[in-house]
Amino acid sequence: xTSALDIDALLxxxxxxxxxxCGAGGVGKTTTAAALALRAAEKHGRRAVVLTIxxxxxxxxxxxxxxxxxxxxxxxGADGELYAMMLDMKRTFDEVVLAHTxxxxxxxxxxxxxxxxxSSTFAGTQExxxxxxxxxxxxxxxxxxxxxxxxxxxxxxxFLDAPQRLARFLDGxxxxxxxxxxxxxxxxxxxxxxxxxxxVTKAFTKILGGQLLTDVSGFVTALDSMFGGFRERAxxxxxxxxxxxxxxxxxxxxxxxxxxxxxxxxxxxxxxxxPLAGLVLNRMHRLAVPDLSVERALAGAExxxxxxxxxxxxxxxxxxxxxxxxxxxxxQFLAARPGVPVFEVPAQPEDVHDLxxxxxxxx
Amino acid sequence: MTGMTGNQPRLHIVxxxxxTGKTTVAAALALALAGAGKRVLLVEVEGRQGxxxxxxxxxxxxxxxxxxxxxxxxxxxxxxxxxxxALLEYLDMFYRLGRAGxxxxxxxxxxxxxxxxxxxRDILLTGKIKEATTRTEGGKRVYDAVVVDAPxxxxxxxxxxxxAEAAKLAKVGPIKTQSEGVAAVLRSPLAAIHVxxxxxxxxxxxxxxxxxxLEALDMPIGSVxxxxxxxxxxxxxxxxxxxxxxxxxxxxxxxxxxxxTGLLEEAKLxxxxxxxxxxxxxxxxxxxxPLIELPLLPDGVDLSGLYELAAILREKL
Numbered sequence: 001x002t003s004a005l006d007i008d009a010l011l012x013x014x015x016x017x018x019x020x021x022c023g024a025g026g027v028g029k030t031t032t033a034a035a036l037a038l039r040a041a042e043k044h045g046r047r048a049v050v051l052t053i054x055x056x057x058x059x060x061x062x063x064x065x066x067x068x069x070x071x072x073x074x075x076x077g078a079d080g081e082l083y084a085m086m087l088d089m090k091r092t093f094d095e096v097v098l099a100h101t102x103x104x105x106x107x108x109x110x111x112x113x114x115x116x117x118x119s120s121t122f123a124g125t126q127e128x129x130x131x132x133x134x135x136x137x138x139x140x141x142x143x144x145x146x147x148x149x150x151x152x153x154x155x156x157x158x159f160l161d162a163p164q165r166l167a168r169f170l171d172g173x174x175x176x177x178x179x180x181x182x183x184x185x186x187x188x189x190x191x192x193x194x195x196x197x198x199x200v201t202k203a204f205t206k207i208l209g210g211q212l213l214t215d216v217s218g219f220v221t222a223l224d225s226m227f228g229g230f231r232e233r234a235x236x237x238x239x240x241x242x243x244x245x246x247x248x249x250x251x252x253x254x255x256x257x258x259x260x261x262x263x264x265x266x267x268x269x270x271x272x273x274x275p276l277a278g279l280v281l282n283r284m285h286r287l288a289v290p291d292l293s294v295e296r297a298l299a300g301a302e303x304x305x306x307x308x309x310x311x312x313x314x315x316x317x318x319x320x321x322x323x324x325x326x327x328x329x330x331x332q333f334l335a336a337r338p339g340v341p342v343f344e345v346p347a348q349p350e351d352v353h354d355l356x357x358x359x360x361x362x363x
Numbered sequence: 364m365t366g367m368t369g370n371q372p373r374l375h376i377v378x379x380x381x382x383t384g385k386t387t388v389a390a391a392l393a394l395a396l397a398g399a400g401k402r403v404l405l406v407e408v409e410g411r412q413g414x415x416x417x418x419x420x421x422x423x424x425x426x427x428x429x430x431x432x433x434x435x436x437x438x439x440x441x442x443x444x445x446x447x448x449a450l451l452e453y454l455d456m457f458y459r460l461g462r463a464g465x466x467x468x469x470x471x472x473x474x475x476x477x478x479x480x481x482x483x484r485d486i487l488l489t490g491k492i493k494e495a496t497t498r499t500e501g502g503k504r505v506y507d508a509v510v511v512d513a514p515x516x517x518x519x520x521x522x523x524x525x526x527a528e529a530a531k532l533a534k535v536g537p538i539k540t541q542s543e544g545v546a547a548v549l550r551s552p553l554a555a556i557h558v559x560x561x562x563x564x565x566x567x568x569x570x571x572x573x574x575x576x577l578e579a580l581d582m583p584i585g586s587v588x589x590x591x592x593x594x595x596x597x598x599x600x601x602x603x604x605x606x607x608x609x610x611x612x613x614x615x616x617x618x619x620x621x622x623x624t625g626l627l628e629e630a631k632l633x634x635x636x637x638x639x640x641x642x643x644x645x646x647x648x649x650x651x652x653p654l655i656e657l658p659l660l661p662d663g664v665d666l667s668g669l670y671e672l673a674a675i676l677r678e679k680l
Contacts, residue, residue, distance in 0.1 A: 024381065024382070025380075025381030025382065025515065026380055026381035026382030026383070026565075026566075027382065056564075056565055056568075114479070117531070122478075122481060152517065155411075169475070169478050204472070204476055205533075206458075206533055206536045206537075206538075207476070207483070207532065207533055207536070207537075208476060208479070208480050208483070208532050209531075209532045209533035209534060210533075211534075212479065212480060212532060216479055253382065255382060256416070256663070257382075257386075257411075257413065257416075258382065260416075287625075288625035288628045288629050289621070289622050289625035289626055289629065291622075292616070292617070292622065292626075296616065299614075300611070300614030300615060300616045301614070303613065303614045303615060304610050304614045308597070308600050308601075308602065308606055308607070308610065309606070309607055309611060309613070309614060310610070310614075311597040311600060311630075312597065312602070312607060312610075312627075312629075313614070313616075313626075314596050315594075315596055315597060315629060315630050316629055316630075318593070318594065318661050319629055319633070321661035321662055322659075322661050324662075325662055325663045328663075329663075349632055349635040349636045349639060350564075350635070351563065351564040351565060
């Protein structure tokens with residue numbers, strides 16, 4: 001039926017340089033990413049770095065991460081070379097700007113209110129910067145393996161689409177239209193825009209406000225030297241994702257939404273020729289007594305009603321139903337993407353917040 | 364529930380960490396509120412089509428259509444708000460754009476506007492929600508209640524804090540007036556924000572954070588809904604192999620070593636979870652908000668499961 005995903009073969013292969021963990025929110029992506037990097041460092045002696053986006057506080061602390069920090073830090077307590085970092089998207093964006101323009105222009109850009117808003121709250125900025133950071137880490141060639149956690153987006157696809165969408169926006173036609181009058185020294189940002197466009201731009205000015213449009217226009221002027229740069233960078237990283245050294249893991253929990261999202265994402269990876277290594281199925285419950293059916297357990301519980309044994313049997317019956325349900329849901333993924341290897345992580349009674357917990361994930 | 368009197372909230376906003384089942388809870392709540400002769404609107408704002416999947420119907424269009432019947436014959440309608448459509452509707456209302464608006468859509472202008480001003484999305488979405496909540500026809504309210512499957516806890520504060528978003532946009536004009544109207548409704552007793560959580564660490568943490576954030580924004584918290592709670596069977600019980608062996612024999616079941624140790628292992632894991640959940644439940648009780656518990660449906664949530672949850676909500680809300 002299903003083939004098992006051999007994570008040790010994946011993590012131990014020197015040709016695997018990047019592992020990207022994707023999936024819906026709340027399925028345990030961060031934990032999975034950290035556990036894989038730890039395994040690679042401890043079992044396979046690889047110099048590994050995990051790029052986390054928004055880790056739970058206690059898990060972050062257990063890896064020695066206390067704040068947003070753009071530099072990988074060595075994880076104490078790991079028996080090997082494991083480094084971890086938490087993405088600081090604002091700072092990463094600043095770095096991109098600095099890399100593409102002179103200090104004077106950069107200063108103008110940093111001071112622009114629109115840039116400030118965009119670099120910290122924009123939809124897509126986090127995805128873009130995660131990809132940018134991945135590109136940077138890869139470019140240093142300092143790591144045997146980079147494991148990437150992806151942002152908690154509305155959709156897993158945002159990780160693939162948002163960077164290019166944002167780059168397109170920054171390089172785009174609308175921005176150039178905004179830019180045109182500023183270049184001409186015109187006062188109104190929309191003066192050069194065609195007449196048919198006029199009615200609407202007037203409405204937009206009313207809705208969005210003159211100040212915002214002025215800020216955007218100033219931002220665009222300062223950005224002039226960078227046109228093309230954003231898209232190029234985003235495209236470069238996209239190509240890294242398509243390379244053979246990269247493996248995608250789709251992470252899911254046995255819930256219909258998460259599985260649907262995972263199947264959808266896996267389909268998209270195939271379309272884009274991105275290498276899907278397998279599905280990590282978190283929080284799978286397991287039965288210790290698989291042969292005792294729900295019906296027999298419940299009938300037995302009736303017979304000895306009120307006793308401790310009845311309670312134990314009811315717990316078993318509930319667990320059996322749950323396991324059956326989780327199987328059914330997992331099957332939906334395999335029906336949509338047959339042949340994708342699966343790695344199942346048993347449900348832990350408690351959340352993972354230390355290295356031992358991470359070790360149990362992959363053991 | 365004591366009918367919908369003037370003091371009852373009519374706008375129910377359901378949030379929670381991703382994966383806690385907030386769509387399920389929102390749907391069950393809509394059913395619960397759809398008592399005899401009532402009409403309820405269930406709204407989705409994130410374009411995920413979760414409602415359609417839950418009710419096993421085709422994807423919802425941007426129109427309000429009947430999706431289910433309440434337990435005593437009330438009506439539940441559903442709407443998936445589309446931001447672009449909402450913006451067109453809005454432009455048409457205030458600027459009579461008509462077909463020019465459609466032409467603009469092709470230009471990518473809306474994409475552009477919502478990209479440079481992400482807050483605009485939320486203003487349009489909440490604006491539509493307010494409109495449905497307060498809409499009247501022939502002097503009568505169209506909806507007795509509106510239930511929103513809202514963005515998750517991480518984004519809920521920003522989603523609902525429309526005036527802050529609007530302040531970044533036009534200083535005068537309809538968008539400002541509209542956001543002020545929305546803010547007034549959201550901060551009135553008309554509204555109630557329900558936070559869904561599981562008895563797991565991260566969801567409980569996020570529920571706490573969201574409640575603190577919403578309280579700081581002066582927004583009315585409705586209840587904390589604890590989803591998928593399990594039976595506390597066995598809590599405080601001492602388990603021994605000998606007793607289980609006797610019990611299994613009495614129940615006419617196999618009492619071999621493997622079965623006994625296996626069942627004990629399952630029971631012990633269960634007890635670890637129950638103990639951890641008890642601790643988290645205590646944490647939630649300290650929040651001093653009404654708590655409503657919904658049981659885990661072991662076979663998953665199907666339509667009959669939704670009605671089951673609706674019946675519980677109805678009784679406890």
